[in-house]
Amino acid sequence: MGFFKKIQKAFGMLRQEVRILVIGLDNSGKTTLINHIKPGSTSTFEVTPTVGYNVEEFSKNNLNFTVFDMSGEGRYRNLWEHYYESVQAIIYVVDSTDNLRLCVASDELQSLLSHPSLSSRPCPLLFFANKMDVPGSLTPVEVMTGMQLDEIRDRPWHITASNALTGTGVEEGVGWLSEKIMENQERINHK
Numbered sequence: 354m355g356f357f358k359k360i361q362k363a364f365g366m367l368r369q370e371v372r373i374l375v376i377g378l379d380n381s382g383k384t385t386l387i388n389h390i391k392p393g394s395t396s397t398f399e400v401t402p403t404v405g406y407n408v409e410e411f412s413k414n415n416l417n418f419t420v421f422d423m424s425g426e427g428r429y430r431n432l433w434e435h436y437y438e439s440v441q442a443i444i445y446v447v448d449s450t451d452n453l454r455l456c457v458a459s460d461e462l463q464s465l466l467s468h469p470s471l472s473s474r475p476c477p478l479l480f481f482a483n484k485m486d487v488p489g490s491l492t493p494v495e496v497m498t499g500m501q502l503d504e505i506r507d508r509p510w511h512i513t514a515s516n517a518l519t520g521t522g523v524e525e526g527v528g529w530l531s532e533k534i535m536e537n538q539e540r541i542n543h544k
């Protein structure tokens with residue numbers, strides 16, 4: 354079952370909005386990656402480029418993806434905040450060839466996770482160690498170590514290597530994510 358089908362099943366008639374954030378530093382491969390998550394070109398999608406700052410959004414039914422760059426400058430941080438409120442899952446794309454900026458990616462992650470509207474909610478976190486095809490790129494374990502992911506204890510997280518150009522690794526990652534979203538949803542439904 355494809356990612357969209359799984360999510361739609363998880364959310365029944367999709368009466369509630371599901372928001373998934375796709376974030377990471379610029380040039381990490383977010384825009385490229387998202388093309389592999391979107392269903393086939395026959396589906397109708399609304400893509401809303403937002404003028405003034407770099408946000409990409411697409412939605413189908415009530416399933417919304419919001420993509421934005423974390424520059425490390427913190428310049429737009431307050432603009433992103435309203436996206437955190439209703440988010441159910443986060444995909445964090447790391448450029449595994451960019452050893453130099455791994456600490457910036459790590460700092461951005463820390464500031465994201467300590468945001469009050471996220472720190473209280475255990476929404477799952479998927480990491481792509483992207484550009485796995487480039488020789489010498491960091492392995493997922495090296496990215497995990499460099500970003501101290503093993504210190505994340507308050508929410509489920511998963512890291513997988515990916516090649517956003519071909520889509521390798523993407524299915525495994527989003528498969529894990531949709532299972533976690535479903536588990537959370539079932540928990541809410543049984544309350």
Ligand SMILES: Nc1nc2c(ncn2[C@@H]2O[C@H](COP(=O)(O)OP(=O)(O)O)[C@@H](O)[C@H]2O)c(=O)[nH]1
Nearest residue numbers: 379380381382383384385483484515516517518
């Ligand atoms: N070799 C390789 N290049 C990639 C991969 N993913 C993205 N790129 C390239 O990296 C650059 C930045 O990608 P883009 O999706 O625009 O990054 P964004 O700024 O995070 O949206 C582009 O030139 C992509 O073609 C990958 O998995 N492997």
Ligand SMILES: [Mg+2]
Nearest residue numbers: 380383384385
């Ligand atoms: Mg982009």
